[in-house]
Amino acid sequence: MNRESDLISLSTIPTAPAGFKSGFVGIIGRTNVGKSTLMNQLVEKEIAITSPISQTTRNRLRGIITTKEAQIILVDTPGIHKPHHQLGKILVQNAKFAINSVDIVLFIVDSSVPAGGGDHYVAELLRTSPNPVILGLNKTDKQPSDYHLLDKSYLTLALPYDWPVIKFSALTGEGLKPLQKALINHLTPGPYYYPPNLVTDQPEHFIMGELIREQILHKTSQEIPHSVAVVIEKVKETSNITCVFAAINVERDSQKGIIIGKKGNMLKAIGSAAREQIQKLIMGEVYLKIFVKVKPKWRQSSLCLSEFGYRFES
Template identity: 70%
Template structure:
């Protein structure tokens, strides 16, 4: 893997950031919403590369992940926040607290909702969190490609929410790309003139190791379905690069022995499937061959322990 490939994932030391041209705009955009409304899919599509994992399981996103889109006119730094929900454990509290911090530390908020269902209690809960925020809010109706034929009652329910809070609205599909150029222009309109915060060719501020761990976790969520919901955390133990191949050793941490059995599978079949699928994704990430070795370790109640959460990279953001 050469340095130019590595540079698009994490900010190298002593990098020179160029001066922005006249009338250039820049700023931070918080993507918020309930779990599973398509926030990570949207950010991946906007930056043009997969940096956030997606899954049909709720609460896929845990860390505040920044995706960076640089155009000739602007640099948009997207902050993909975890789905805002009622927390049931220490990890959940950290997740929701980080989402609330993101609300207060961005220039524009994109409140993403699922346009296949009417506005519900979860959406109204988030709207209440935003009503006293001085940050401009755009209400984004995602999944328009999946709307029922008679979508008027759904659209009306969100229109009422938008009118109540005086928000602009836009309909789009993060999956197909419908209206994403219009969304991009709307977001730029709300940004102030500013500098390049990151080099123009960077797509995320997260290091490759973090993205590798997320890609492994994504395959566990996809392949084990509801059996291993959120009691899994990935530790990248070693990354060794050679001109011909990158060797990655990682540990899958679960909370119970029964979960370890599910992840490993009969005769190691599930672990092999997870490793094979994750290896393919990591190869796309680094644009080179990968040897991936996975281990499974039981860490009882790690989601309830602040110390273990910190060890696995989950901290309340400043």
């Protein structure tokens, strides 16, 4: 049975009406500023995993917003940070690559804390961007009542380049309508790039793997998440259930023990929570079988990185 979900429907792409706008918007910023939460809010579906742990996003994930007047393709990127291994180098290089491969750059910052060195570094990267840049002050819901000094620390980033500044909360949704309007205003006339009912260009298998990794991020210690790669090895569909077989790859035996947990309790908790999310994704019953494998130093191995889907974009 080859079921096509609503999420990745391959329906015909229509011809855009006169005056229709479209384009690609790169969501850029340091780690933990809420880029993935913003994407999920704007497309109104969880396609990007979120976590309080830094460096959650690893792949350039596209989210698609289609209105009567425009189609916005959001490109979520890994947080820009100082890399400590080959995987980190790939993530940062791909985020930088996105800056010059989109039509608009949405530079996201955490406005609940003052601008720091990481924000200044990203601003410097964007200084020579040939494309329009919008500075988005996220996490306004966490700002103190006396927030003016916080805002001022970010306005100094935008002022030299005359970047528009928009405040919002990706968590609550406050201010997102003005943000979406600003993005559309900066777009130029263009076609539909994707069918109007599509919310992401990623296949279901990829999102299934990300939903499993999200539960690992939430349920295990700080040490584990960065050493984990999830691979969906097989999906078998019948008329009444979808069987998903996944492998969690870690670097050390001790990490495997943590993932499995005492009497397998941690793995059961991860699997149960992930299965619920996958069922929402495909809108049907799911049997999820997870294996844990040890791949020593996979983050430093070009072969493993390629096998797990991490490579430099060009």
